[in-house]
Amino acid sequence: MRPTVHDIAAKAGVSLATVDRVLNNRPGVRGVTRDKVERAITTLGYVRDVAAANLAKSRIYPLIFILPEGDNTFMRGLAVEVEAAKVRSAVERTAITVLSVPAFDRAALATALEKARALAPAGVAVVAIDALEVVAAVDRLREDGIAVVTLVSDLPGSSRDHFAGVDNIAAGRTAGTLMGRFLSGREGPVAIVAGSMLVRDHRDRLEGFSAAMAESAPGRRLLPVIEGHDDPAEVENLVSGLVADHADLAGIYSLGAGNRGLIAALEKAGRQADICAIAHELTPHSRAALASGTLDALLNQDAGHEVRSAIRVLKARADGLAVIGAQERIRIEIFLRDNLPVEPA
Amino acid sequence: MRPTVHDIAAKAGVSLATVDRVLNNRPGVRGVTRDKVERAITTLGYVRDVAAANLAKSRIYPLIFILPEGDNTFMRGLAVEVEAAKVRSAVERTAITVLSVPAFDRAALATALEKARALAPAGVAVVAIDALEVVAAVDRLREDGIAVVTLVSDLPGSSRDHFAGVDNIAAGRTAGTLMGRFLSGREGPVAIVAGSMLVRDHRDRLEGFSAAMAESAPGRRLLPVIEGHDDPAEVENLVSGLVADHADLAGIYSLGAGNRGLIAALEKAGRQADICAIAHELTPHSRAALASGTLDALLNQDAGHEVRSAIRVLKARADGLAVIGAQERIRIEIFLRDNLPVEPA
DNA sequence: AGATTTCTGATTTACGTACATCAGAAATTC
């Protein structure tokens, strides 16, 4: 039978109250007594029953998620995952509020962070934009003792507690190596379509991709980066132009969202089999395109994992606990048509 | 504030005892009363506090894991994950026993299953061998009302409740597509090294690989399958012979364990850069080989995920609850040198 | 030595659910 606080009290020859003081390092215990209790704890191998402790505490964690608006599937999926977390909030003792802000709008994001600060939550998760005013807003939250986790896109210069997202340089490198190797024995330039160079994750992916391409396919020409602002219509326009202008185009790396536009452009031009296309994020559209062969590979970050990780970290930081880094690392998933998960994602 | 059983009792105008009877469908409640209570439950949006419920029940789940012996890293890693689960058993209310059996020994496995049955646990997780006597032993467990989950390698003909492992046909296909595309523009045959054709997962991987190779690289010649019994020394011998015999060998797919031998053979022959090698399971050795370029790609199943999933499913089945299929699906991870996780795995 | 401060113990209530017991009310049967 698993030892309880009562067993420790008996073993150490002290009262329950003293054990409680030691366990929750409250003041009022002499050094010698504290040692006695701690020895009892280790010899009995006591571990606190978290369920019972939470029950007794009946603590709740008010959390705020700040998410960008816009109709790209990944961000909507992220919002869906946050909603799913809301449903679990009863079980997880969280109270989640969502604030929506226009995409790629640094001023709006800074304002939203201030608004979140006024609500005095235990923690805030935010899809960051890499801008000074955003850094400043995050730092103010931290000064108020509010835990902050960046989600999907990081904010390295700030005092945020944690980044719940993938290593985007590595993601870009992965795409670069795949592209380089898939195109071996084939001529022609490679194009890159981004959302915006304003967000950190896109910049990082570009950096990684360029570096890996230089290594795995040294002579390959990269066309100048195109920004489609994660908007399907805009991306379709840009890619259509690209394909028309470069008859010898060998590959396209789409490092942002708006892949519906990319897919449509390739298929309308009849170049879907010809051009090696690698994109990010598993959505119904990208999934179908991968299955049909329009896309050749897909990199993915699991939005559900990211949201759940962000919540775990925020709760831990709110309690002043350390997080286990390895457990909270979000992996880059690679999908080919052969290892697509069965369920539509 | 979240509603409790007391709130339901008040709302429905009944006593706590009646609410309890409805919630845990115990007998002794009239139809009308039951309806009243259920209406109160839905209108208040009551959800049972699982933590408190478990605390009150103080239920424990005795589980048995049957794992193969042998010194291949993946199975040892699996054992480590089971040990890690043992550590958490206090929190998760499980009591885990491990039985070790010789690898690839169907009779020993059947005996171990009988032994497990005699211990009358709530559930059994087993790395299966595809043999009639094993199927029979599993079916006997199920007849005794013991939940059974196959781990890593499935047993399709049996009445097991669930398979906690990857789709190995898809894994093989993935390897085949990568191999085919990585070798585009290069001549030479491809070799396949398996552990044993006795286990289902290896047979499935072979099937998938052959099919995908046929599609993505139609003319490519596949050498006959070699069985290394997941033993590093044996694998090294076999691969050394293979490399010596085939100067034009373009690729090797190692679908089992014992990759230390594969890596050593390639490096001793000086063919590590020349031959495209794809293997399974991320271990310190395979990880280093991927980083250095001896291996070109690595497919992985996360042993930790599999063990945790198996435990969740066994607990759920022991309580007669359904499992959410999508949540328990184990993904095939693809690693290139660029997306290796930072921590040694 | 007396007053003060600092520790420690004993005890109690609470968290939300499970489960058992017993008594009384309601419905059913004869």
Add this chain to the structure above:
DNA sequence: GAATTTCTGATGTACGTAAATCAGAAATCT
């Protein structure tokens, strides 16, 4: 209408921890 049988209520205990209160013991200071 009396005797059953079947429901329902009231009440209490338990799970393991948190947290508060109060009283007494020990140490420290004057």
